[in-house]
Amino acid sequence: MSSERFSAISKIAQYIPEVPRPLRKPTLKVRLLWTLLILVLYVTMGFISLYKVTVSAQALPLYQIVFAAQQGTLTSLGIGPIVTGGLLAEILVGSEIINLDFSKEEDKAAFTAMVKVFTIVFIIIESVAYTVGMLGFYYHVPLSALPIDAIQLILAGIVVYMLDQMIQKGWGVGSGISLFILANVALLVMVDLFNPVKVAGQFFGIIPFLVQAALSGNIYAAVLRPNGYPSLVGLGATVAFILLLVYLEGVRIEVPVTSSQYRGIAGTYPIKLLYVSNVPVILVAALLANIQMIASWWASWARTSGLWYASMLAQYNSQGQLVGGLLYYLIGPQTLQQAISNPLLAVLFVAVMTVLSTAFAKVWVEMSGMSAEKAADGLIKAQMAIPGFRSTRSTVGMMLGRWIPVVTLLGGALVGLIAGISQFLGVFGGGIGLLLMVDISIQYYQTLIQEELEFIMPRLAGIFGR
Template sequence: MVDQVLRALQPYFERIPSVSRPVGHVPFNQKLMWTIAVLLLYFVLSNVPVFGLDPSSIDIFQQYRALFAGATGSIIALGIGPIVTASIILQLLVGAGIIKLDLTNPDDRAAYQDFQRFLVFVMIALEALPQILGGFLKPNPVIAEQLGVSLSFIAFLIFIQLFIGGVLIVYMDEVVSKWGIGSGVSLFILAGIAQSIITGLFNWVTPPNAQMPAGIIPRWFWIAQNYGIDALLSADGLAFLMIQGGLLALMTTVAIILLVVYAEGTRVEIPLAHAAVRGARGRFPIKLIYASVLPMIFVRALQANIQIIGMVLYNRGITIFGEYVGSQPISGIMYLISPVRSPYDWVPSLVKSNPYFADLPTWMIGLHLLIDALILIAGGILFAVFWVETSGMDAKTVANQIARSGMQVPGFRRSPQVLERILQRYIPKVTIIGGALIGILTLVANMLGTIGNVSGTGLLLAVSIAYRFYQDLAKEQLTEMHPMIRRVLGEE
């Protein structure tokens, strides 16, 4: 029923403007130019404030800012949230069979993409409106008085600005995906997290109600000036250096970077040979983290949307699901399913140092950690499987791509069905193992903390995106020097 409605509406979805695909090969220099131009535009937009927004407004995405990109109070405050949320909803509908589409069929894949674009625009409105109607993004009464208009009119202007910013993010993502290198979503995440890490290392500003500078390196200078060597070498002093001094976050960040790079380089390689060109050989790599770290974006995006619902309900006086202080849940089921981001979220003594958690039972702190672990690992597996099936990375689609390029596995008959059976031995297993592994790495990074409070999820994303961006650059340069390779890769 749903897929019939979808097909009936497809002619209308096709009319939604989109960035046209390039005809033929786009030179490497041009791709690089488009990528840099969109990145610069992203940074410019992240510094354009929303007109009419009251300073007391609450950023409900603050805890997920590393994942959703964008910037608090800017016109792109929604970031990539609508894109990710729309993708989650559509993957769940297709995966559950509610929408019956064969994504190996070009017509069905086109219908999927058209509906996804429409759904993204719907999600832009649905993520902006609750923040305004729920009282999180407040219109500034001073500006309303100066302009002689009502607060409702200012609230409408805020919605329009957020909607325009969300639409700009969508089309910037399309420009990078079709004309640039990699994807816009990945580029925006990497840019935001890299900025947070640099700020977390070198920020000399001391936050309000704090003694030490925000950046780790300035914090070390402050500690050296205010603490003696004997005090620092004591048990309490070492604990102070590890937690407040940022040493644990620094070591965790370095360790996670090395582990992700190692995991990205771990692969099973299937030998290939060209059926028509003697001596033309290659290998198809199946990486351990086959679905990349994108499943973690979906997991955290799902959590973020649940938290938003909880915040809206609490703001309306419904406290059955939990209470909030700002954007932080402090009780109920919303607290239990909120992400763990640092030792202050799971070490009982550190958790209870927060006045809002002083009377929190220790068993509830442990249950919070256990639930987050289950969400990350189970969610990593589930969304990894969905992503592989819906993004054309499954055994059947890959086998058809290899067969079309003229390649085959030496010693086996040249047939997509044969290739599919060979790939089926590896891809499903690697997808599940990789999804679970990325969930475990995310959990460990979150438990120990990271530089700039980018969260373990954000750090894993940044490292994986940077690694794959480097690989994309190398591939683009290789195909530029050897045009024949583009045919093997199916790009022409």
């Protein structure tokens, strides 16, 4: 991209609201307080409905989980525009379509401006697209309310972007995107556990239903409930997958390193089995969620227009549940009963999740600067060396190259497999949602540990606090 275009983007970015950095770094307690306030505001927005919008059927659960969205509310878009804008900028720079040198302050500023502009553009585009899409099967909204709803979504999207910026600029802890996903999934888990609302004469949440079943003498009714309601099988699967994910997060290869500047300082460079963390699943889920959203709107439009191919896109039963069509196969089985009745659908969904997650893991490592060569550069710049080997980029890169490509593919396949299988086992919060929640919780724990480490060894916090 030419310097003239960067100059134009920078000028546009000047008119976009921006959160200033604090003059001095706030204490951890102050940042935790700001984080709590930001979280409360975001969750509250998720309970405020759009103007004259009534949601008639729940759809696209994957989109709601990945983008921390609540359909029909001010957070209908969630973090979608932020993720999409940032991801597009990362792809353009990582693939070297746009050449930037992040050691230069002007290039850092250009990248920040590009992300800001992309995010605002996607806020506007997705707000308009979502508003038009509300004329389909899942919503009841008068045509005259659509412009107001579009404006609401645009303003809410800007507010969400500003909240994320507050955390990113140092007012809060961690990442706004991760925080919103964590809160959204945690809320879903709490609903599955404790929701006291009765549906068809029975409590929705597994805890109140379990009490109800025990009092009626039919405790076995809670083992596997119909229609995807929370069950004891789902509760057991949730606990099992949490333990499995926590264990996998701790599996790593410890590469010994020593400081070439400070004699006697030694440690290890950890290469985790889940090297790329939950990023492959987020990318796969984001891809599938956007495809599902487009297919859903297309199917809804075809249905309301009475087109002959509407049933090929989506088929619904009398309760408004999706039972067939292209969209049915894109979403995959949502319950164990669906997986048992249609094993081909279950196998196909798990295979797609595993293959795509593996592919995205490999691509992301190269694009995000996590390859063996980039990791070697980081160690050398931090003046760290592997004992017994020369401290050169090629030598250190060769040593790290023994493990990083392997754990990249294996870790990507594992998270894809876990996400695919857990979806139809009734895991609370959804399979992908639970995976994100556990991983983000661990990241927050590590962030807090790193905060303490920075007081002791600021230079090495980025290496040993990973």
